[in-house]
Amino acid sequence: MVQGTGVLRDASRKFELRHGDRSVVYIPMRHLGTRVYYDQIQRAVDSLQHSGYVVFYESIAYQVDSAAQRDLYDRKFRKLTGNRLGLQQCIEIPGDTSRVLRAPMYRKLGQRIISQPDYSFFLVNYETAVNADIPKNKLLDEFEYLYGAINLDDCDYKTPLQEPYSCKPIKAALKNKFDKEFVMKKREENLASLVADAPQQKILILFGTSHFKGFLRNLQARDPKWIQIN
Template sequence: MKQIISLLFVLITLVGCDTSLMVQSTGVLRDASRKFELHNGDRRIIYIPMRHLGTRVYYDQIQAAVDSLQKSGYVVFYESIAYQVDSAAQRDLYDRKFRKLTGNRLGLQQCIETPGDTSRVLRAPLYRKLGQRIISQPDYSFFLVDYGTAVNADIPKNKLLDDFEYRYGAIQLDGCDYDTPLSAPYTCKPIKTALKNKFDKEFVMQQREENLASLVADAPQQKILILFGTSHFKGFLRNLQARDPHWVKIK
């Protein structure tokens, strides 16, 4: 009987927030000890693979690492696709195009109170049972990044969308796209899956990895600390070594 009750509890939790059951397999509960180190003669790179969800301890560890490495001369190159637009109306239009492309795939964000709010935990009860405090990635100011020297090594979201439209044509919005508030569940007709996959692969992944590698390769800094998504490291390294095969991964 207890087994049946437990199974029902798991199923109810799965329906309420299906990602809660996979938290341990996603690496969310790991610590921040993993780093990649590269060198090319006198130049050094440390790449800290960032996760957009983690424990408070995980982000505290990254904060300590960033603070220490900056004091030893490393300059931060960070990930941020923040918009560079002139008006709220432009941002609204880009947001609707982005939603059309991605289908508003919130994923884990569905379980978060407010992105960037480090005082809130996930609602799912299984997380609390694990005894871990799961939060979304804080702003870079939390990590004590020195904005006076740091470099945004990413591509604005509006440029990614512009480049996509230049290559594959305009993202056509319909009445449903305009009438549905950005904060509401998205039930409009999505864009073709093939185009969605092209955006993910060619722009969200490849273009940003090529851009990061280009900026790092041409940068004057001798010691660079990269704060970028975990899934981008392999593509970044491949592009960096294509530009200069003398870059060697030592850790």
């Protein structure tokens, strides 16, 4: 089961797209993996940046004014996903990370498995890099605008964010809408839009593995001249 999630893969892969003189390299990121896997990505990022590629990276980091606002958004996000905050650094396919952590053999893997490092580990040049994602607070605001307020109860407020979460879950239908329409669809549409309209000729995308197909579909819907060459 652990093998099936891809976290034991030691070799990173790349997808390459072309449109005339424009080039896009997409490195699908996993939020758990081997150190060898992340070392290979580091070397690839460093090499491609030296070849003129500009990094477009995944990050749903908040854009809020206070710790109190962040705390409230964290509790709403936890209500929607059912996850303990801090269990994973980014959003992955629902259940992927938790399946790995529940696997009987996980504790025997020791230090072979690590969480995805910060982008500084991959030597990303932040002076030129572009955050090509949507802040988590905006995703939650849009969700509430369309489907109503995420109501928190006493249990939600009293349970610390880093503790196991066992409060009354939100309706499964709403959770599924958030997963499909916001975690996946909106972010893939946003990434495709940014890439299509970007002035950069060479773009290196560091984004979740599960988002590539949706990103490519949206990019080609905007302009069919984008072709995948590998």
